[in-house]
Amino acid sequence: MSTSPSTLYDKIWAQHVVYDPNPDDANVPKLIYVDRHLVHEVSSPQAFDGLWSAKRSIRRPDCTLATADHNVPTAPGRFDPSFKASEYIRESASRAQYMALEKNVRKSGIPYFSLRDKRQGIVHVIGGEQGFILPGVIAVCGDSHTSTLGAFGALAFGIGTSEVEHVLATQTLRLRKSKNMRILVQGSSLPLGVTSKDLILHIIRTIGTAGGTGYVIEYTGQVIRELSVEARMTMCNMSIEAGARAGLVEPDEKTWEYLRGRPFAPSFPSKDWDEAVEYWKTLKSDEGAKWDKEVFINAEEIEPTVTWGTSPEDNVPISGNVPKPDNFPNNATKREGVRKALEYMGLKGGEKMVDIRIDKVFLGSCTNSRIEDLRTAAGVLLALSTENGKVAEGVQAMVVPGSGIVKRQAEAEGLDAIFKRAGFQWREPGCSMCIGLNDDQLGSGERCASTSNRNFRDRQGTGGRTHLVSPAMAVGAAVTGKLVDVRKLVQLGERREKSHKNNGLPDMLFDGSSESSDVPDDAQDLESDLSKSNTLDSDSTAESRRESRRFTSVRGVTAPLRMENVDTDMIVPAPLLKGLSKSGLARALFNRFRFKVDPDTKKEEEIDFILNKEPFRKAKIMVCDGENFGCGSSREHAVWALKDFGITCVIAPSFGDIFFNNCLQNGVLLISLPQAICEALANYAETGAEMEVDLVSKEIKCLDKPDENLQFKIDSNNRDRLLKGLDDIDLTLSVEENISAYEAKRQETWHWLELGSRLGGQFKTKKVIGGAMEW
Numbered sequence: 198m199s200t201s202p203s204t205l206y207d208k209i210w211a212q213h214v215v216y217d218p219n220p221d222d223a224n225v226p227k228l229i230y231v232d233r234h235l236v237h238e239v240s241s242p243q244a245f246d247g248l249w250s251a252k253r254s255i256r257r258p259d260c261t262l263a264t265a266d267h268n269v270p271t272a273p274g275r276f277d278p279s280f281k282a283s284e285y286i287r288e289s290a291s292r293a294q295y296m297a298l299e300k301n302v303r304k305s306g307i308p309y310f311s312l313r314d315k316r317q318g319i320v321h322v323i324g325g326e327q328g329f330i331l332p333g334v335i336a337v338c339g340d341s342h343t344s345t346l347g348a349f350g351a352l353a354f355g356i357g358t359s360e361v362e363h364v365l366a367t368q369t370l371r372l373r374k375s376k377n378m379r380i381l382v383q384g385s386s387l388p389l390g391v392t393s394k395d396l397i398l399h400i401i402r403t404i405g406t407a408g409g410t411g412y413v414i415e416y417t418g419q420v421i422r423e424l425s426v427e428a429r430m431t432m433c434n435m436s437i438e439a440g441a442r443a444g445l446v447e448p449d450e451k452t453w454e455y456l457r458g459r460p461f462a463p464s465f466p467s468k469d470w471d472e473a474v475e476y477w478k479t480l481k482s483d484e485g486a487k488w489d490k491e492v493f494i495n496a497e498e499i500e501p502t503v504t505w506g507t508s509p510e511d512n513v514p515i516s517g518n519v520p521k522p523d524n525f526p527n528n529a530t531k532r533e534g535v536r537k538a539l540e541y542m543g544l545k546g547g548e549k550m551v552d553i554r555i556d557k558v559f560l561g562s563c564t565n566s567r568i569e570d571l572r573t574a575a576g577v578l579l580a581l582s583t584e585n586g587k588v589a590e591g592v593q594a595m596v597v598p599g600s601g602i603v604k605r606q607a608e609a610e611g612l613d614a615i616f617k618r619a620g621f622q623w624r625e626p627g628c629s630m631c632i633g634l635n636d637d638q639l640g641s642g643e644r645c646a647s648t649s650n651r652n653f654r655d656r657q658g659t660g661g662r663t664h665l666v667s668p669a670m671a672v673g674a675a676v677t678g679k680l681v682d683v684r685k686l687v688q689l690g691e692r693r694e695k696s697h698k699n700n701g702l703p704d705m706l707f708d709g710s711s712e713s714s715d716v717p718d719d720a721q722d723l724e725s726d727l728s729k730s731n732t733l734d735s736d737s738t739a740e741s742r743r744e745s746r747r748f749t750s751v752r753g754v755t756a757p758l759r760m761e762n763v764d765t766d767m768i769v770p771a772p773l774l775k776g777l778s779k780s781g782l783a784r785a786l787f788n789r790f791r792f793k794v795d796p797d798t799k800k801e802e803e804i805d806f807i808l809n810k811e812p813f814r815k816a817k818i819m820v821c822d823g824e825n826f827g828c829g830s831s832r833e834h835a836v837w838a839l840k841d842f843g844i845t846c847v848i849a850p851s852f853g854d855i856f857f858n859n860c861l862q863n864g865v866l867l868i869s870l871p872q873a874i875c876e877a878l879a880n881y882a883e884t885g886a887e888m889e890v891d892l893v894s895k896e897i898k899c900l901d902k903p904d905e906n907l908q909f910k911i912d913s914n915n916r917d918r919l920l921k922g923l924d925d926i927d928l929t930l931s932v933e934e935n936i937s938a939y940e941a942k943r944q945e946t947w948h949w950l951e952l953g954s955r956l957g958g959q960f961k962t963k964k965v966i967g968g969a970m971e972w
Contacts (some may be wrong), residue, residue, distance in 0.1 A: 202483035204377045205445055206413045209352045209480070213335050215369055216935040224912055226371040228929060230939055232334035232950055233351075234364050235320040236263040236307065238298040239634070240339025240832060242777045244362035245301040251742075253926070255305045256368045256936075259952045262329050262461075263302050264310040265295050266319045268634035268775060271597050271624035275312050282312055290775030291635065297777055305365075318600025318626040321345040321563040324353075325430065326602055328459025332448035332477040334950065337364060341437045341831040341855060342563050342650065348429035349456070350448030350480050352413070355437065355831035355855055359862035359925075367929045369936060375442045375854075376489040378412035379482075382420040384496030390684035391499050392573070393428035394565060394648070394667035396420075397435045398502040398512045404492055406510045406762055407825040409441030410854060412490060415482060416446050420496045426455040427569040434564045435650050438509040440828060442854050447481045463949040473949045503550055503646075503680055504665040506538035507654045508762050512665070513550060515682045521546030530761050530823050541654055542662050543642065550680050555664070557645040558594035558675040559657070560621070562631035565648035565668050566599030571607050574668040575615040580687040581676060588620030589678030595622040595637065597629040621675070632771045633657045646674035653766040653829065655789045746864040747922030751845050752889040752900075753817030756807050757879035761823025763849075765856065768827070768835035782838035808842070812885050816842075820882050821849040822875040827856025836863045846890045848897070850875055861915060864922060866892060868909045881905065892919060 203211070216228035241263075248255070255261070268291040274280060282299075286292040295312075302309040310317040316327065320338055324330045324346050332350035337343060341355035360370060380400060387396060401408075414436050421429065429446045436444030453474050456462045463469040500514035513520070519539070524546075525531040539546060544553070560566070560574055574596070578586045588594045596616050598604035604626055607613055613623045630637040631649035639645050639661025648671050652663035664680060673683035760767075773785040784792075791809050792801040803809045808816065819839075826849040827835065836859045839847070845865050850872040852860075860867050868890070870878075878897070882888065886901035892911070899905040917923070929936075944951055 202485040202487070204379075204482040204486045204488070205350065205415055205447055205480055206352065206375070206377055206443075207486070209333055209335065210374055212333070213352075215939045216932045223374060225914055226373050228932065228935065229335060229370050229372050230936070230943070231337055231364050231368055231370055232260065233324070233330055233336040234261040234361075234368075235324055235329075235336070235338035235340075235343065236261055236298075236361070237267055237320050237338070237340065238265045238269075238294040239267045239774055240358050241301065241361055242294060242297045243779055243833075244339070244358045244365060245297075245305070246777075247359075247362045247742075248365055249304075251926075253366045255307070255365045258306045259308070260368060261307045261365070262310075262324070262327070263298065263307050264317050264320060264323060265298055265312060266317075266626070267628045267632060269295060269312060269627050270636055271627045271629045272636070273625065275625055280313065285312070288636070288775075293777060294775055315601040315605065318598070318603065319563045319566065319628055321430075321434065322567060322599035322603065322626075325349060325426075325455075326459070326567075326600055328456050328462030331456065331462060331473070331950070332452060333480050333947075337370065339831060341829065342434050343831075344436045344441070344443045345430050345434040345563055347433035347436065347444040348426055348446050349452055350446060350477065352443055352445065353433075354443040357831055357833040357836075357855060357859035357862060359833060359859065363926055363929065366926050367933075367936065368940075369929055371925050371929065375413045376411050377487070378409060378414045378441070378490045378492065379488045380414055380416050380492045380494060382416065382418040382494045382496050385419050386423050387420060387496055388499065390501055390669070390682075391496075392501075392667045392669065393424055393431040394435075394665075395499055395502040396494075396496070397432045397438075398504070398509065398665065399499045400492075400494060401435065401439045401509050402502075402512050403494065404439055406438060406508055406828055407440045407851060408492075409436065409439040410825065410828075410851060412441050413443045413445060414439065414441045416444065417482075418496075421446060422449065425569060426451050427567045430567070431564055431570075435509065437829075438650060440825065440853065448477050453477065461952065469949040476947070501667065501670055501682060501684065503670065504652045504663070505542065505544060505550065506535065507541055507652055508538070508764075509650070509652060509665060510762075511535075511538060511652070515550050515670070515680065517550055519544050519546055519548050519550065519553075530759070533759070534761055534823075543644075551682060552679070553664070554644070554679045555646045555674050556592060556643040557630075557639060558588075558592060558621075558671050559597070559630040559637075559645055559647040559649065560595065560668055560671050561597030561599065561624075561629050562647075562649035563599065563628070564631075564650040566597060566603065566626075568603050568606050570648070570668045571596065571598065571603070571612050572610070574672045575612045577669050577672040577683060577687055578615050578619050578676075585676055586619050588675045592675055592678050593622075594620065594675040595624055595630070597624040597637070598626050600626050619676070630657050633661070634771055634774060638772075639663075646671050646680060651764075651766070651829065653764050655770050655772075656766050659770070659772070659789065659794075743922040743924060745922070746862065746919075746924070748845060748864045748866050748892055748919040750889065750891040750893065751817050751866075753843075753887055754812045754815055754885060755818040755820055755878070755882035755888045756813045756816035756844070757882040758807060758819060758821040759823070759879065760821060761825060762828055763821060763823065763826045764829035765827060765832055765835040765853075766829055769832070769838045774832060774834050779833075779837045780841055782834060783841040783843075785834070786838040786842045786844075816844055818846045818848070818882075818888055818890060819844050820875055820878045821847065822872060822879045824850045824872070826852050827860075828853040831855040831859070833859045833863070836860050836865055839865060848875060848878060848890075861918060862925070864919060866890065866911075866919060868897070868911070870909060874907070877905075892916060 346353035433444035638658035641660025
């Protein structure tokens, strides 16, 4: 029996369907098995608390790997004999999140890399580095940049905190299948001086930050095949910045070469390894496979690229100029967005990119902190003369490796000496300045050349201005004190991104916990600090949880928002993500737009913003006339803040995929309407008149103008979930026998994915503290 040609995404999806309640209706969510789950300290506390309060257990601890990365300090001192996490993490809210993670992994038995473990690092770096993510798996994490791991031919994507709880309890997710997009990069290779970071920025500028919404993107073409695995990780990492659910690259010989010998990968040599590779070779899109959308990119047109605004799509070649608002005469929303972005960035339209001076340089993040990135950056420094290869006067530059393994490998190669000699700070692993949840932040008005993935307003610190660049361009900015075309700064010759056999790392990968763990050292301090920290939410009954997710109708004042690409950092700034509770976030909602800190009194003062005006201070509904509301991060805090403020319905032309799912999980209704209708509703809302949204009748009622009432469409399954406040976990556990049957098939067919059976071998537990495994 012949089957129709399938894409790589189609194949992975089909192989992970646990239960399909209605095979004839693609809009009905399917139950999908999750092979690998990564956990960190910011998006997990509320998930674990929901689990414990419902008296549920973790189904597959061996399928989850935890580490702390987002808000931990990167200062030296982790391996000092006197180290205590409770003293090292000075900021109390960050410390509470870290210690909550410590408590939860001890209670659950989840494998964990602590701050004292040499393998600790950014989740998206260690997932591939440890061989935890393999071709063909479905991998998730409470972080949107999980898409990084699509570079291994895995379906990897970010999820919200409610979905983190769902995976912990069931090892599955209820999902609708995305559409297929192929991006074909035409040409044989990238031009000299152009990297995968430049390529993905060029793609985002071409299709826009909402261009991939609703899609999984597969990157194809000779150029992609020529890239190393680590360069592909950079590409897939920023797929989320194009709005996509995930990014994928077909696995090939480079993939197995990278994975060979890594701790969580099948042992090599072995029968398991050989069988795994044979299966991995089938993971490719078939000739004649159907694509819902195709985009063609000419590699020869790409130059080193840098952002100028507050969205990743706001970028131009380094040889270009900052655009002017008047460049967009037919799009008033875009024109106003450009004006606001330039005002925030302190730039004038028309000025040359190479004339922009910078204050700081950040080389790190899950986008560009791997060993290959550091080798490239150090190579640029070596190519400069002794006189020019120094950080410019007045510029602060730091290098933050993506993991302890990367850090030690770089030190073994002498890369740290090159950076330090040039004047760079050499830090411990972590997310660092990418998200500004820790001590590594920009001051107000400071300008940074950053190898991270987001240049959102306030992303790297309140008032900080971010220009996204490649590692090579970051080094160029550091030594010149301004944005510069690195091709003109050094003679690049024939240097290319190359794959290194296992990156020289296998011995280090297995040497994880030779230093003592901070868990036993701090056990009493942890419990003491946790008792003093914010208490976690504890919904005591299933009915109270159900009621919190129920939506039938809402009536009240509607706040009009005239913006596009409203990202989650705008809805809740990253520095305000440190609580352990879902409540108390009303003041965090659009905080940087509503308040500013008086430099003299250090107190917050209100800014002229719609939610600070009467009657909108008590808004129950929000209508936005710009596309892509809720793009960016997977953090559920944005939804919790809306609810805590009192807004339970948002109307906009389109929404970010992960944000949409997070709203469903929390009883917030999202309505997508054409932009012209959203503009009309925003005009009505500006009068202060009340509106009613009725989910039962699927009607929006303009109470002062009944002739302007309109019907809206909503997926019947989503409507049912909201009306009933359904608990996804309860629904999933009702078909538990299907999960067990799938796991039995998985063990037989893809047995190399089973980690538990190997615990007695190379994964022998070194310490067991209250149930937690220090692998």
